[in-house]
Amino acid sequence: MMQAAETSPFHAMAKPSGPDCNLDCTYCFYLEKHSFYKETPRHRMSRDTLEAYVREYIAATPRGAEVAFTWQGGEPTLMGLDFFRRAIDLQRRFGKGRTITNSFQTNGLLIDDEWCRFLARHDFLVGLSLDGPQPLHDRMRQTPGGKPSHALVVRALKRFQQHGVRYNVLACVNRYTAREPLAVYEFLCGEGVEFIQFIPVIERHPGAGDRKAGLSLKSPDSQVASAAPPHTDPASLVTEWSVVPADYGTFMNSIFDLWRTRDVGRVHVMNFEWALANLMGLPGASCHHQPTCGRAVVVEHNGDVYSCDHYVYPDYRLGNLADRGFAAMLDSPEQQAFGQAKYDSLPEQCRTCPVLRACWGGCPKHRFTTTPSGEPGLNYLCGGYYAFFTHIAPWLKAIAGLLRAGLPASEIMRAHVVARDRSTGKTSSVESTPA
Helix, strand or coil: CCCCCCCCCCEEEECCCCCCCCCCCCCCCCHHHHHHCCCCCCCCCCHHHHHHHHHHHHHHCCCCCCEEEEECCCCHHHHCHHHHHHHHHHHHHHHCCCCEEEEEEECCCCCCHHHHHHHHHCCCEEEEECCCCHHHHHHHCECCCCCECHHHHHHHHHHHHHHCCEEEEEEEECCCHHHCHHHHHHHHHHCCCCEEEEEECCCECCCCCCCCCCCCCCCHHHCCCCCCCCCCCHHHHECCCCCCHHHHHHHHHHHHHHHHHHCCCCCEEHHHHHHHHHHHCCCCCCHHHCCCCCCEEEECCCCEEECCHHHCCHHHEEEECCCCCHHHHHCCHHHHHHHHHHHHCCCHHHHCCCCHHHHCCCCHHHCCEECCCCCEEECCCHHHHHHHHHHHHHHHHHHHHHHHCCCCHHHHHHCEEEEECCCCCCEEEEECCCC
16 A cells, blocks of 8 residues: 655545546536546446545645545436435544545536535535526536436535535526526525526637647646637637626626625625725635646546546646555645746736736636737636626725625725726726615
């Protein structure tokens, strides 16, 4: 048995069923991974690989740090409950008093009362994929046979609520949902959802450099996105369902404006909380909006480990748990270069941007456009991010002031805030009036 070694804090996300899924979502970026694992039509993590993953992950995590297991896919419920019962047994066996948590992402189709009892008993935090009201959700999220999934997902949501399962909703923001922000937000609030994460959908056209976009471990002197030529229309580079940058900014701002007048302290939108954490210099921001990355890897069903969930490509395979430990992979020169390149490859426009410390250039996978001066490596969502972070800045500063004064963030719903327009330098008064 290989001797495991500790490393600095990191996160490993497991894909026990690989890319296998019982939905055929139009915008899914992971279904294509079948092409990398053609040896069997069905992908399932073996007992030996599960044991190696649990043992090595616990052993490599620094003493005193939480060991956070995350199960994703594909669709992890395809593994069946016995797989996760064994995972819990292995965590107890190898944990030796360590603090261990589990989170789980699902489309909800297979969730029944037995699943809910298990998830609640073992305090899993479940991310449920739900894009909003039925017409918007079902447009992109259908079964392989073309049947709608919305009713089944809402059924799972209600079961989570009935059984006391801790959950949040993961709502993808695509070309169509982005145009109806309040319809999406009000639907989720109306269903009793209190924790929401909005995920922008960005997928390049096949053959447009997507597989090689982003950081290149094989070319350390050129670790920037495979960018389009200057003056290329970004919309021509992405699929028809990818969100338009300006629409993403409007979507997030519209929801923020309603949230800050009515729902602060009641509904938790993770995108807002990440931005607040960055503003206050606190941990907890999304990896997209941190200066560097490289400490969040993916474990495939067969034990292969990759640099990132968005980089499950042959060039970014770090090794396999059967022959290489997490510490050796995370601390390898190639993974260190991968993480540092997120900052080193920032265009000059980003380095001098007033919202740099909120944005940090976004995910490297999405840095495939060019700046007006022709410099590569600009994030596709740059315009949307800029609109969002500038719009929410005065309110977040006010919330930060409340928290530092020992007051609840919800006081912002009665706050008077002086906002400064970064482009003109003018100030104006804005007031939040609770609904």
